[in-house]
Amino acid sequence: xxxxxxxxxxxxxxxxxxxxxxxxDTALRGRPFVVAGATGGRALVLDLSPEALREGISPGMxxxxxxxxxxxxxxxxxxxxxxxxxxxxLEKIASVYAPIYENDQFGNLYLDLTGTARLFGPAADCxxxxxxxxLERVGIRPAAAVAGNKLVGKIATRTIRPMGLIxxxxxxxxxxxxxxxxxxxxxxxxxxxxxxxxTGLREIGELACLSDGEAIALFGKHGRRLxxxxxxxxxxxxxxxxxxxxxxxxxLELVEDALDFDVIRGGLMLLAETGGIEMRGQKWGAGAVALxxxxxxGVRVEGQEKLRRLCVTDRDIAGVAERVYLKxxxxxxxxxxxxxxxxxxxxxxxxxxxFEIAEDTKQRKLQEAAxxxxxxxGLAMLTTGTVLNASRRGPAPALPVGSNA
Amino acid sequence: MAKIxxxxxxxxxxxxxxxxxxLGTKKExxxxxxxxxxxxxxxxxxxxxxxxxxxxxxxLVDGGPGLGFSAKAHQSLTHKIDPNNWKAEAxxxxxxxxxxxxxxxxxxxLFQFPYSFHYTxxxxxxxxxxxxxxxxxxxxxxxxxxxxxxAKMIEGMRKQGAALVALDMPDLAKLPPAMDxxxxxxxxxxxxxxNAGAWWGSDEVARYDYLYNERELEAWLDxxxxxxxxxxxxxxxxxxxxxxxxxxxxxxxxEILKRAGLGETSG
Numbered sequence: 279x280x281x282x283x284x285x286x287x288x289x290x291x292x293x294x295x296x297x298x299x300x301x302x303d304t305a306l307r308g309r310p311f312v313v314a315g316a317t318g319g320r321a322l323v324l325d326l327s328p329e330a331l332r333e334g335i336s337p338g339m340x341x342x343x344x345x346x347x348x349x350x351x352x353x354x355x356x357x358x359x360x361x362x363x364x365x366x367x368l369e370k371i372a373s374v375y376a377p378i379y380e381n382d383q384f385g386n387l388y389l390d391l392t393g394t395a396r397l398f399g400p401a402a403d404c405x406x407x408x409x410x411x412x413l414e415r416v417g418i419r420p421a422a423a424v425a426g427n428k429l430v431g432k433i434a435t436r437t438i439r440p441m442g443l444i445x446x447x448x449x450x451x452x453x454x455x456x457x458x459x460x461x462x463x464x465x466x467x468x469x470x471x472x473x474x475x476x477t478g479l480r481e482i483g484e485l486a487c488l489s490d491g492e493a494i495a496l497f498g499k500h501g502r503r504l505x506x507x508x509x510x511x512x513x514x515x516x517x518x519x520x521x522x523x524x525x526x527x528x529x530l531e532l533v534e535d536a537l538d539f540d541v542i543r544g545g546l547m548l549l550a551e552t553g554g555i556e557m558r559g560q561k562w563g564a565g566a567v568a569l570x571x572x573x574x575x576g577v578r579v580e581g582q583e584k585l586r587r588l589c590v591t592d593r594d595i596a597g598v599a600e601r602v603y604l605k606x607x608x609x610x611x612x613x614x615x616x617x618x619x620x621x622x623x624x625x626x627x628x629x630x631x632x633f634e635i636a637e638d639t640k641q642r643k644l645q646e647a648a649x650x651x652x653x654x655x656g657l658a659m660l661t662t663g664t665v666l667n668a669s670r671r672g673p674a675p676a677l678p679v680g681s682n683a
Numbered sequence: 684m685a686k687i688x689x690x691x692x693x694x695x696x697x698x699x700x701x702x703x704x705x706l707g708t709k710k711e712x713x714x715x716x717x718x719x720x721x722x723x724x725x726x727x728x729x730x731x732x733x734x735x736x737x738x739x740x741x742x743l744v745d746g747g748p749g750l751g752f753s754a755k756a757h758q759s760l761t762h763k764i765d766p767n768n769w770k771a772e773a774x775x776x777x778x779x780x781x782x783x784x785x786x787x788x789x790x791x792x793l794f795q796f797p798y799s800f801h802y803t804x805x806x807x808x809x810x811x812x813x814x815x816x817x818x819x820x821x822x823x824x825x826x827x828x829x830x831x832x833x834a835k836m837i838e839g840m841r842k843q844g845a846a847l848v849a850l851d852m853p854d855l856a857k858l859p860p861a862m863d864x865x866x867x868x869x870x871x872x873x874x875x876x877x878n879a880g881a882w883w884g885s886d887e888v889a890r891y892d893y894l895y896n897e898r899e900l901e902a903w904l905d906x907x908x909x910x911x912x913x914x915x916x917x918x919x920x921x922x923x924x925x926x927x928x929x930x931x932x933x934x935x936x937x938e939i940l941k942r943a944g945l946g947e948t949s950g
Binding site for chain 2: 399400402403406407409410413419434436437438441442443444445446447448449450453454456457458459462
């Protein structure tokens, strides 16, 4: 439930990428169009205009299917530079009113308005002013909610979307949540919804009523957390961090200069393990992986890869790091040290099926288990074969040291 | 630009003699005096007694050509619903408002449901049925309890083309959330005052006994500005009628809107 003293404003720009496109190109306004990109070899709809939604197109749909639904459908490529520029503008407005705000870069901003009433009036009035400024200055119309925590704010903006303003009074959360559709609950993706429907649960209030035992019986070990979410319980703070400022760096000094790629691979995995566990501990995922590599002669080279999808597990991070390494290292010379930087860190947020991720479930479960052991007994207690193999080929690489910029 | 009209909920209060109408004003002159100040009025007598077409036709004349009317739905359609008879009551009401509708001066019919009207399957079905009896009539719906404010209901209002009333009322649990979501070509705003202490367990006069200060009304400017982008017409009614406070606040809001050069305000 929301803390009675807290006032969190959630701004939700539905179809952020499409909204930015329509703001840039007025000819798109009022027309069905989509933003699409290739994922795994297949072109998918990443975002769409409200008019396209009304035509039956939905995010994640194959582009070919969308094009069959709407003849001559305008298809736009993602435009990261414009999204970043829009985010900067939105942050400028937010920073005037909120001492602390959080931006996931895809149209979700959380503003902590706690204690700002004397400066800007009641939180709902302040939110109203922010919305007006966003409309007048950048032509963007978010849905906004003022609530006692981020979770209830998010459900509220989903309730009123695509635009508008709502304020959930402190103590009014149960009445507001009770009859909302379960699909509005963050973390309820397709597989959990299927499980809920089978058991006859359709509204958030029905899930909120479950006892601990019932919740676990129906939804497994995450049942209680899911049930608490349905009760609007969320103590997570608004994290004060801004675009590009989140970064985790780990540095590895090889005991002996190395050329053998198996040794390098082990080092990269070790860096991924140490950076990854720290990153996941803060419930972040990486949108970019960068390497700084120093050759034996002291020359430094760098490389970076930006990712469409947040990189979370050690295996994913190490995989990207290997690609970056192979692109960056062009000289046939031994390597002395490697620095891994996990950048563009963003909150993992509430992905679909947060509590029981269907996709990559096996990998994620394995990662969770490994993190649990490492957090309890120390990082060196558990490592991968890649690292062990590297240590067999030469002196074991020293545990990396970290520095967070 | 949306046209914004501001008025009050009701105009026929004896305690307005003095603060609003000159002492000694005859009751039959109230409406014409009211129309000198405002371009719209929300009729509340239509809630207490079933309106008659002849009376409403006379009010069209008394109010002058510039006055628009919203009318509160009769209590038999909102508070005292007889499952066997409500359709007949709806038909009677529909016929009574015909002169105002024909004259093009009906702003909306307001269905204000009581606190006891909860989000149940039966009530949802009733709401759908009663609204469908008023095809061709601009409709606005006000709930007094928070459990109605669901995504499904908002979607239903959009499909029906009925306005979900934006409310200003005390910040109390169980009461509806403050919410501006445009679900119809027009927006309907009701300001009930913020008298939290008297909201529960008092009479109707005490509940709405509140005078907004200028800062509170200025905050509405931002809200109206945003609503204006989505609606063709914005109706704003003050219900804090005790001692003419509604009139005072409505006039102040009109001045604020005019100062801001907002839309085609009138009043």
